Amino acid sequence: VDISNAKTTSLLGNEPSILPENYYYRIGGYNHELREVSIDAQHCTSVAKYENILVVGSPGSENNKGVVDIYEIKTNTWIKTSTITANERNDNDIFGSSVSIFNSYIVVGSPGFNSKRGCIYIFHYDGYMWKQIHHITLPNDDEFGRAEFGNCVKIYENYIAAGTGDKYRSEGFVKIYKLQNEEWYEYQHLTASNGFDRNMFGLTFDMNINTLVI
DSSP states (O other): OOBOTTSSEEEEEOOOOSSTTEEEEEEEETTEEEEEEEEEOTTOOEEEEETTEEEEEETTHHHHTOEEEEEEEETTEEEEEEEEOOSSOOTTOOTTSEEEEETTEEEEEETTHHHHTBEEEEEEEOSSOEEEEEEEEOOSSGGGTTOOBTSEEEEETTEEEEEOOOOSSOOOOEEEEEEETTEEEEEEEEOOTTOOTTOOTTSSOEEETTEEEO
16 A cells, blocks of 8 residues: 555555456545455565556566566556566566655666565656666675565666565664665664564654654
8 A cells, every 4th residue: 555645545455356366456545435456466465556557566477577567547547558677687586666756767676686685676757768777785794684675666766766575583773775876875773772673673664754663
């Protein structure tokens, strides 16, 4: 479920309908007509919306490599306009486990990447197509083993937040990235002040304007 950037539009995901590969999302809000969108994605688990663009992640597709489909509303109908994937794909990366969109940027989490170390991808719309511009990974050391980084992602204006999903041993963390001079760089590393093992800090959160709730 995603409420789009403090606006009155909401997304409600329903169970598959008659055809098992179709998911339906009811899209509406105050003073807005309620519409149903048929999502042709058997393994859809994440969804985000910005203005007239709907982003749907299907991390279980193609032997858990994962894909993300993009829909746009045209003549009062939601139409799939493109599909994005990671430039380098592997089984069990579960690309698309989390998605977020703001303006011309889409952020995609891939918590299964590199034996569940995890990563995030940043895509930018150049006016013609969505292109992968960044692939952010964690260092290859024991501290980040099986962190499942990218389990949750959010983007708002010039900031991206990405969290961990490790339920087994890590106290969890959220990394903040900032856009400056057309480059995204790590801005802050957040942990709980009273952190302890398995508290799953960063498993889920939301961000809007100048507030991040974890």
